[in-house]
Structures are given as C-alpha cells and as structure tokens.
Amino acid sequence: MKVVVVTFPGSNCDQDCHRAVELSGGEPRYLWHRERGLSDADAVILPGGFAYGDYLRAGSIARFSPAMEDVVAFARQGGPVMAICNGFQIACEAGLLPGALMRNRTVRFHSFDQYLRIETTDTMWTSAYEPGQILSMPVAHAEGNYEADPDTIDRLEEDGRVLLRYVDATGATSEEGNPNGSARSIAGIMNEQGNVMGLMPHPDRAMEAVVGSVDGRGVFQSLARHLNGPGAK
Amino acid sequence: MTRYQLEVRVVPRTGLLDPPGKAIHHALHSLGYLGVEDVRVGKTIFLQIDAPSGREARGRAEEMCRKLLSNPVTEDYEVSVLGEGEVQDGTDS
Amino acid sequence: MTRYQLEVRVVPRTGLLDPPGKAIHHALHSLGYLGVEDVRVGKTIFLQIDAPSGREARGRAEEMCRKLLSNPVTEDYEVSVLGEGEVQDGTDS
Amino acid sequence: MSSAATEVTPRASDPEITPELVADHGLSTEEYERILAALGREPTFTELGVFSAMWSEHCGYKNSKRLLRLLPTEAPWVIEGPGENAGVIDVGDGWAVAFKIESHNHPSAVEPYQGAATGVGGILRDIFTMGARPIATLNSLRFGDLDDGRVRYLFGGVVKGIGDYGNCVGIPSLGGEVYFDRGYEDNPIVNAMAIGLMRSDELITGAAKGIGNTLMAVGARTGRDGIHGATFASEELSEENEAKRPQVQVGDPFTEKLLLEASLELIGSGAITGIQDMGAAGLTSSASEMAGRAGNGVEIDVALVPVREARMTPYEILLSESQERMLVIAETGREDEVERILRKWELEAAVIGQVTDDGMFRVLENGTVVADLPSLPLTQGCPTYERPGVESKEVEELRKRDLSHVSSSHGDLTGQLLDLMSSPNLSSKRWLFQQYDTTVRAASVIRPGGGAGVVRLPGTRRGIAATTDCNGRYCFLHPRRGAAIAVAEAARNLVCVGAVPTAVTNNLNFGSPLKPAIYHQLREAVLGIAEACLLFETPVTGGNVSLYNETDGAAIYPTPVIGMLGVVEDVERVCRHAFTRTGDAIVLLGTNKGEMGGSEYAYVLHDLVAGDPPGVDLLAERELQRAMIAMVQEDLLGSAHDCAEGGLACTLVESALGNGERSFGIDVTLTDEMAPVPTLFGESQGRIVVSCRPERLAHVIELAGSHNVPCVQIGQVSAPEGSFRIRAGTSGVDLPVRDLADAFFGAIPARMDSPAEATPAPDA
C-alpha cells in the first residue's frame, strides 16, 4: 500500500506516521502541504501536531492548504483517509467528518495512556480487531472533546460509525473513563461512506512493545487488508 | 482607502458546553464570588482593514468570520466597526 | 438583587508579541485578504453577576479581573455592563 | 588593536556617558577603565550597552568562570565540551547527542507562563543550532510552599508554559523534578534541559567563518522585548509611555517549530557556515560570540534588521531579547538558497551584514558607524573575579543542630508515612507530567513517573537515559556534599534503568556571589560536582549559571542542578521502578545509617531544615553503579528504585504504587539496630531497592557481593491491592496500599484545585 502522509508546517507526528506505515509493510511518502498530487496514493494520513500553531482553533487554517484540496477530492472519490489527533481536527474543519473538537473538559493538555473500546469491526479501519476489544494507546491533546449536534451524534450511532470509545480499566464507559468530556465518550468516528476515519488517540505511537503498546497496529493492518483484499482497486 | 478598526467577537454557541467558561466559573466560586451565575468565554479579534468604506470593511470581516475566524458547528460571531483613521504608529508583526 | 450581564475584554498589552494575532494575520493574507493591516487577539468573558447595583456588579468584575481573569503583566482589561434583568433561559454550566 | 580608520558617530539623541549611567549598566569603575583602555577612547551610548551586556554575569560569567575551570570536561566520548551552544557526546552506532540545561528563573518569577515557555524555546534553539534534532526535554523546578496561593499560580503557570511550548514543537518530556520549600518562596527556579540527536560527523558550530560571508537575521522580528540596561534614558523611549515598555518576552512555539525545521534543513544544505540563537543579549552576543569563536570580525547594519516596532534605536535592536530569532552565516553567493529554505518554512530572512577580517564588532545605522569595538575584549576580556568565601555562621549552627529528638520521636508511624506521602515533594508528579506530551516521536521507552527517562535511538536498540537531580536542602546545609550527592543521585537514577552514566550538564542556581557566604556555597558546590564527576567519569560538557536569585536579601538554597545522560545498550532490557510480580523478593542494596539531617521527615513533621545531611561515599557509589548495571544487563530484576527523599519507606511506597496502573502490597521486616524513624525515613545515600524472582535472589546477592555492595532481602511483594506492611523492631506501618495511593496521587491535584491568586508580580 502506498500511503501519503501530509506534512503541515507544524505537524509533529508525520515521522511517527511514516514509520507506522513502514512497520505495517506499506510504502509511505510525505506530501508537503503546499504541494499537490495524490494520484499514486492508496491512502492518506493527516498526522498529529499543531498544523499552523493552532492558536485560533485547532485545524482551522490547515484546511485551506493546497494539499488539503487534493485530500478532500481524494476522500470524495472514496480514497481512504486516516485522520489522527490534529488530523481529526483538520478533517472536521474541512468538512470531511461531522462535528468539532472542543477544549478538554479539564482545560488542560492530556498526555497519558487511555483505554479504548472497539465499537465495530465491520469497517476498513477496524477489521483486524475483535469486537469489543479493549485497547490502550497514548492520547496527547488539549482539544479532543468531541461535540456535534444531537441529531448528528444519533446518526453516527445508528449507522455504526462510532469506531472507538474512551473507557475505564474495566472496559466500561464512565465519567472517569472519559477524561476529555467527549459526547458519548466518542474517541473515533468515520464518515458516511466509511472511507474517512478520525480519532484522537495515537495508533502511530502504539506500534511497538518497547514504547508501551502494540494496540495501534490493528488500524494499519485493517487498512492494509482492505487495500490488498479482493475489492481493492 | 481608509483604515478601519473592527472588532470580531467569536463566542461559543448557547447551549453548547464551554469548558474554559466552566473552569473560570468554578475558580471564581472557589475565590468566594458566589454571586456569579454564568461565565462564557469567547475570543475577540481586533482587525485593522484598509477598505474604501466601513460597509465594505465590515463585509470583508464577516466573510473572514465565515471562512476562518469562527467554527460554524460550535460558535457564533459578531462584527462591529470600532473606528476609522490613519495608519497607526508601530508596524505590524 | 438584580442579575447583571457584563462583558470583560482582556487584550494583550501593546508592544508584546501576539502569536495568535500573527498567525491569523498570516493566514488571512494567504487567503487573499491583503487589506488586513493588523490583527490582535484577546478574550471576551461574559459574566452574569447577581448584585444590588450595576456599580457593585462592575466593581466585583473589576476585582475578578485583577485576581483571576487577566494577567497583570501581559494584559489589559476593560469591563462593561451589557444589561440587567431576570434569570435568562438556559442556566449556567 | 582598534582600527583607527573608522569614525564612530554618537547619535544625536544619545545620553551623555556619566558615572551614573555606567553604574546603571552594571559596570564598576574599574571595569569601565578597562573598556576605555581597550577602546582608546570613550564608548558611545550604544557601545556602552553592548559592553554592559557582554560583560554581564549572564554572558561574561564574571563570578563563576574561574570556578568552572575546576570541573572535569574531558573524556574520549566528548565531541564538544563547554563553550559551544551545547555539549556533544558520542553515544555509539554513529550517533551523537547534544544536550544542555538553561535557567529562566527571573522571567518565570515575573510571568510564569511566558517565562517558562521561553525558557524551553531557548534551550531547544541551543540544541538545534548544533545541527541536532531535539528528541527530549527535562525540567527542574523549585517553588515555595504549595499551600500558598501565589505559589500555586506560579507553579500552574510554569507547568502550562513548559507544556504548551514543548507540546507544540513536538518534543517529548522525559522527566525532571520539582520541589516545594519555603527556601524558594519568592524565587522560583525554572531550569529546562534539552537533548538532541545527530550523526556524529554532522556537527556545526556557532562561528562566523569565512571572510566576506553574509550575516542573516532569521525568524521572528525584533521588538522591544526584554531589553536590559536599567534606567537608561533615550529620546525615543521617553516619547513613549515608559510604563508600557514590555518587560516580558512572549514565546511563539509554532515559529520555533518552523525555525527548528528550517535550521536543520539549512545546516544539511551546506549553504551556511555557522548558526546561533539570538538568546540573552540578542544580536549583540550572537554576533560578537560568533566572530570571537572564528577570530574574525563582523559588520552589521541595524537598519536592515526586520523590526516589529517603529523607530527602534541601534541600542534597542542590538540588545533586544525577542524570541525565536537566529543569526546565520551564509556562504557568499548562497544567500538565495538560504532565503528559499526559509521561505519554504514561512520565515523571514534578511541580510544584515558580513564577516570581516579586522576582528572588529562594527555596527552601522543606515551606513553610519554607531559602534566599532574589538571583538576579543568584548567576548573574552570580561574581567573575572575570585571572591572571598566564608561559610555563614547561621548555616554552620543549623548543620550542627542536634536532631536526636527527631530520630527518637514516637507516634503513629503509619500516620506519619501518610503525611509524608501527601507532601508535594514526595507525592506523585503525575498532575504535572500528564500535561506534557511524553510519547510524541514514538520513542519514549521510559516516561516520567519513576526515576530516569529513556528514549530510543532510531533504527537501533540503543537508548539514551536522562535525569535531573539536586536536593537544595542538603546543599544549603553542606554545599560540597550536597552537590556531590546530586551527582551521585543522578548516576543512581541512571543505573537503575540500566544505563551507563556518561556526561553531565549543570545549572548553578545561587544567590549573590558578592556575599562571601554565597560565594562560599558556589565554590564548595563546584568542588563537590568536580570531585564526583571526576570519579564517575562523567565529564561536564556545559551548563548555565544563574546568580542573584534573591529577594530582599534572602537567597534561595544553593541549587546546583545536575542533568546527567546515560547510554542504554539495549532498550528491550531496561528496568523500571515499580514492582511487577506478587512473590518477588524485595532486596536492599547499600546500608542505612539512619541519617536524618536535611530530611523530608524533619521538614514535614518538625518544620526543620537542619542537621548534617547524609554522607556520601563516592567509591561505594561507584561499586553500586557497576553492580546495578550488571544486574540489569543480565536481566535479573523485576524493578529497581533509588532511595532518596523520604527514605526507605517512601521508596517502597513508590515501587508499590508505580504510576497508578496497579498497586502491590508488601511485607517487609527491617532489622537495623536503630530507632524506627531513622530506619524508615532516614535518607542515607548509596541505596537502591530492587525486586527479583525468588529463584534469582542468590544470583543477585552474589553479584552484589562481587562488587562489595551490601545486599539483603528485606521482604517480598504481596498481593495487588493488599496491605502495605513494614515491621521495624517492635513498631512499624500497616495499612491498605489503597490509602497510600490516595495520599500519593491526590496531594498535588487537591492543592491545584484550590484557587490560585494572580496578584501582580512583585517587580512587574
């Protein structure tokens, strides 16, 4: 799989994503935000970081970059887009995903390992996991509090488009297990077509046991399986 | 061309949760300000815009709000023209 | 007791670097808004305060600014009373 | 030496050079005489400002330079010692590491958020201007009592400032330390350390090489931030409202991130020959130091420097400390290439001058020479002083104070343990480091929360371990021993994870060296560091000196913070501080001597900072280090944790609780022949608590014995969520481990949830 990692000037997880693709047997390539060209891409990653400093609102400025025009077109044609952390914020601002990511309930930056629960495995992003599987991955964000109007959230739930939820050590959703205060403990979602996924936790930092977790591998494996499977283009 | 001073206020939409507002509310209560009943926190953006008319300047600012300065999902905005005049002292950043 | 709506504006002191203002300015230029000459970013805090008089409400808000809402070293503040009245719809956070 | 050819024109608005003005610039009469001799004429106002900055304590190391020469700086693995922007060591596999620590104490006292943020910014620039990509930061902090509202304001602001800056740039925090003690009431300490990685043959230095090469100002524009120079008067300034002159530098981490990437790309392109941060004393120090290092001169026209505000004077432009700026020396003819790289990163670059062959630091304003100074006296000629040092009687008395009532005190030991674990000094620092991104770059093998942190080097199994340590109370009571303990503790923290201690950076935070009692502390502390570093073969490759940390004549505790790096051969084999298995043997390496002087127990339970601090046997430490490294490399251990503040009991609590994932009960019996308080809470050095499978115990004991390290089993790890039980003679502690967890993890959050006060800073 050929995966393009978009680098905005303030991206700081582009290298981590690049490596995660390599570790998953894919061929990563960077795309500078001012450049264009996704014709060779099987998938795109919008990595974490602070794209343009994010002083105004996370992701607000990044969506105007030339590369993003291509990413939006790529997504509209069904191309897989994985939007991690700041990438999730950018994808929401760009209208690729519904809702918005507001300040954490604590008004502090959160950096720790977070328990997550896989809500559905029937997607190109989660097929390598077990239904209901509990994962642990690093989170690192100040604006990860997912909000959308109630109708939108109901539809996400009904369509099975909530992929991941924040849970506590027992695997249950709870106030304590949802530190940033996201609506219905949502940690990751996908768009209607299922080809754009946004998530706040970092699978790209959970690829090797020596750094604490391998629970992020499944996301990349699922994507690889989808791209290499019989239905692949 | 005149230089207009505008103020853009971007505020969290009513009904939506406002974590900074809530945190400040909590802190004010802890400091003993019990009469505080609600706190909401927004952003104020002061713009200096060169435009042929105040109307034009305001129109541009409103466009900027829709495009960049506010998030349509979570925020409302309001533009007001504060004044007009000559180029100020001090260059920009 | 009346409930007063107040607005507190907190702005970075002149001469200090304002990274958010700088970033927005830059972004607006890239979007083609070349007439924008300066951008500065501050906070607006809306308070509802129950107090016996508007003067009292404003006095308290000013005290809150000194104690909590503004940074005495880097920011200036300004308090204005927007209105008074009954308890609004939708209660606080 | 000075070239007679150039005419220096005083500016019309310059104030007259009077003895008062000279004094206001922090220069003594004798120092001013030296300037006159070096110039052969009177300096202009601009020149006086330049000299005053370069001969300040910060740039000139007036009162510390002679002492710093006592530190060992050499070893085969040292690539770059003190003197450059950062030290550089070879860590194997073709990799080198640049690292340094820097203080931002005073700015943080005035504005904690920006002060701390810009401190991080500065130290990162020192690293990437060496051509190294920052891979980790640490921070060493000191505040007053956390029960005080203003202290909470300072602490909260500093932590957020460090976090927001480092998180945005994308550098993981690997660790650090924080202490709360009245000794730092009005003078917080904020020291930031950074570590960067490069190929060992890719070093670039801050030297202005190549006559005719071009000087370029890069990055943010220059504003009137942080201009020192006391109460000078200039026409331009008095026009404005003096009160509005900004005293605070504001950090812009996004611009820093761009500068970081642009600098590394510039260095990689070969289009530049030198690069340096415009840090303290801004353009003046960067330009003159770069000229000085290459033995060349520079010529700058300040009118070409991009400014943020109108009508800035040469004095202001030369001395501004606006953040996120760099000075770059471009090869002649490759300026366009430099500009192209900077434009890619959306940064400004301006040609402001060139490298000359006459050894002069020459400044023009629109072509008119406003300063023309020989660079050598400027950068090397700062007079250095050796001062009289005498120990203060008061401290001597405190040290000799009899603490037998503390040792023999009785009472509820379980309650006392809970009190200690709820002291912010001993409680978990989770509240703080959870605001720092610790996992970005996906290479953090051991994150904050135990002892040393470990980060993996890309494409290898090798890692770098890092720690910062210093107990200011020990240093106050016995500066030389306290400083040696700081080095020994740092090394112990490193060997606990399995790293070989390799090199040191240090930050000397002290009061005014003009006072004999303080100068005594400074000299003694340097001697203590020197002795320990020499013995441990951990050369000092750099550091920072922060003096005059005083308010109303009251100085901070002498605080020589040690930042130490170690090399880990195999990151798959590191050892952590938390117990891992029920049934494991708990083993103590080293001996308890029951020392209570300067202890946390005496502070928390008797409100005392007194007594003779623990002794330190450096040779025994050395043996202990070797034994520990061998044990970790042979994979014998389940955990290892150094005994520090709070003594053995607190070490056992920390190992039982880990970072809160899982808590183990323990069953420990101590048979030392001393009273329970020193048995549990004495702070003897040279001790490490390890745990291992019972079947490996014999091997552990044998290995310790072969290094002459005392080693006994003291108990075992019991069930998760079980009882935490230590018997010491006829008394002891016994409580559910859950209660300890509540105290340990709850202490700082509980305090930080109560309101802080943001009253104006004392000197704002």
Ligand SMILES: Nc1ncnc2c1ncn2[C@@H]1O[C@H](COP(=O)(O)OP(=O)(O)O)[C@@H](O)[C@H]1O
């Ligand atoms: N200011 C800080 N920043 C980051 N991590 C910190 C800070 N203070 C403490 N820590 C982390 O908390 C843990 C415990 O600190 P400390 O008690 O000083 O450890 P030790 O006694 O082993 O030196 C360490 O992992 C340390 O890195």
Ligand SMILES: [Mg+2]
């Ligand atoms: Mg320590």
